Amino acid sequence: MGAFLELDRLTRVFAGSPAVRELSLAVGEHEIVTLLGPSGCGKTTTLRMVAGFEIPDSGRVVLDGRDVTRVPPQKRGFGMVFQHYALFPHMSVRANVAFGLETVGLSRVEIERRAARALELVRLPGTGDRSIGSLSGGQQQRVALARALAPEPQVLLLDEPLSNLDATLREQTRRELRALVKEIGITTIYVTHDQEEAFDLSDRIAVMREGRLEQSGPAEDLYHRPATEFVATFLGRAGAVEGLVGEVHDDGLISCRLAEGVIWKAQAARGSELAEAGMKLRLLARPEALAFARPGSDGALRGTVRETRFAGSVYLYTVTVGHGELEVQAVAEQARPGDLVGVVPSSAPAGLFAFPAGAERQTG
Numbered sequence: 001m002g003a004f005l006e007l008d009r010l011t012r013v014f015a016g017s018p019a020v021r022e023l024s025l026a027v028g029e030h031e032i033v034t035l036l037g038p039s040g041c042g043k044t045t046t047l048r049m050v051a052g053f054e055i056p057d058s059g060r061v062v063l064d065g066r067d068v069t070r071v072p073p074q075k076r077g078f079g080m081v082f083q084h085y086a087l088f089p090h091m092s093v094r095a096n097v098a099f100g101l102e103t104v105g106l107s108r109v110e111i112e113r114r115a116a117r118a119l120e121l122v123r124l125p126g127t128g129d130r131s132i133g134s135l136s137g138g139q140q141q142r143v144a145l146a147r148a149l150a151p152e153p154q155v156l157l158l159d160e161p162l163s164n165l166d167a168t169l170r171e172q173t174r175r176e177l178r179a180l181v182k183e184i185g186i187t188t189i190y191v192t193h194d195q196e197e198a199f200d201l202s203d204r205i206a207v208m209r210e211g212r213l214e215q216s217g218p219a220e221d222l223y224h225r226p227a228t229e230f231v232a233t234f235l236g237r238a239g240a241v242e243g244l245v246g247e248v249h250d251d252g253l254i255s256c257r258l259a260e261g262v263i264w265k266a267q268a269a270r271g272s273e274l275a276e277a278g279m280k281l282r283l284l285a286r287p288e289a290l291a292f293a294r295p296g297s298d299g300a301l302r303g304t305v306r307e308t309r310f311a312g313s314v315y316l317y318t319v320t321v322g323h324g325e326l327e328v329q330a331v332a333e334q335a336r337p338g339d340l341v342g343v344v345p346s347s348a349p350a351g352l353f354a355f356p357a358g359a360e361r362q363t364g
């Protein structure tokens with residue numbers, strides 16, 4: 001898919017500190033790309049530059065081959081829901097939703113039809129005559145979403161548009177939102193810090209950290225082949241132990257020498273410099289890639305269960321091992337805090353990633 005909307009080395013500095021740094025991202029036509037990252041990493045600032053509410057210090061926003069970096073927001077015709085949605089409190093729900101339609105020059109009947117459809121989508125049919133002030137926070141958020149969708153824009157920019165909804169409504173709404181956006185064929189950038197939401201909604205996820213793009217790709221790629229420790233731990237869970245490079249294999253795998261002569265095979269992180277035997281590494285392991293074994297059995301790391309958690313369909317165990325802490329997932333209750341256990345990979349090298357030690361230390 002060629003780039004329909006292109007973010008080209010966008011940089012925005014506030015009072016000497018960069019909020020967004022050299023961020024490049026190509027969004028294909030009709031694609032839904034999610035910006036995912038922790039609070040303060042620059043998601044809103046990026047979206048505001050795409051919308052035109054913020055002018056980048058350097059870099060460009062290109063729409064369908066045209067540089068729109070300095071085109072004012074109202075001339076871009078993008079739909080947008082702000083993180084702090086700005087509704088008109090003195091106007092009715094219907095007037096709010098229709099607001100974006102008035103300027104497009106549609107007939108009364110068509111405006112009515114589209115406003116009603118948008119309100120149905122966000123599960124607020126029949127509320128058109130109510131005042132904004134009489135709605136709950138979550139309902140107001142859905143009105144904001146309806147207002148952005150009603151004109152059926154080419155490009156939709158959504159900044160945490162479902163954050164005030166309860167879990168069930170949130171899940172329903174994002175499914176329907178995805179279906180509608182795909183049906184109309186709207187190119188969408190969606191901002192969230194909720195990984196489950198990103199998984200559910202996006203064609204591609206762009207993980208941001210401290211103003212930079214850390215990695216982008218389909219959710220499966222990021223989950224199964226994280227380029228950095230940050231991505232590995234931000235998307236899904238992963239424990240970590242320290243070790244040394246044993247053997248470097250041709251197929252991108254590395255034999256990792258861990259405590260007590262134990263060797264586990266792991267995927268070498270993309271672009272990592274773990275090229276030589278003896279180099280220090282950190283091995284990250286997904287909980288579902290590990291299992292319990294008898295302590296002292298072949299290939300088992302010896303550890304002590306520190307904590308157990310019941311997570312609905314599975315149990316999660318935090319296990320302290322010599323040089324780190326692993327998480328083990330099991331379907332039944334298998335250990336208690338204080339138990340001495342062995343931990344082995346259950347599907348190596350899937351879910352095991354080797355990163356150079358010292359590069360980063362984010363876990364949890």
Ligand SMILES: Nc1ncnc2c1ncn2[C@@H]1O[C@H](COP(=O)(O)OP(=O)(O)OP(=O)(O)O)[C@@H](O)[C@H]1O
Nearest residue numbers: 014015019038039040041042043044045046083193
């Ligand atoms: N107008 C502004 N003036 C000064 N600093 C700003 C301004 N807007 C954002 N920043 C700073 O830029 C950084 C990125 O902010 P931004 O709002 O883009 O983060 P975010 O990823 O959207 O975070 P959140 O998930 O909390 O909404 C933060 O450090 C923030 O304090």
Ligand SMILES: [Mg+2]
Nearest residue numbers: 043044045083
């Ligand atoms: Mg934000």
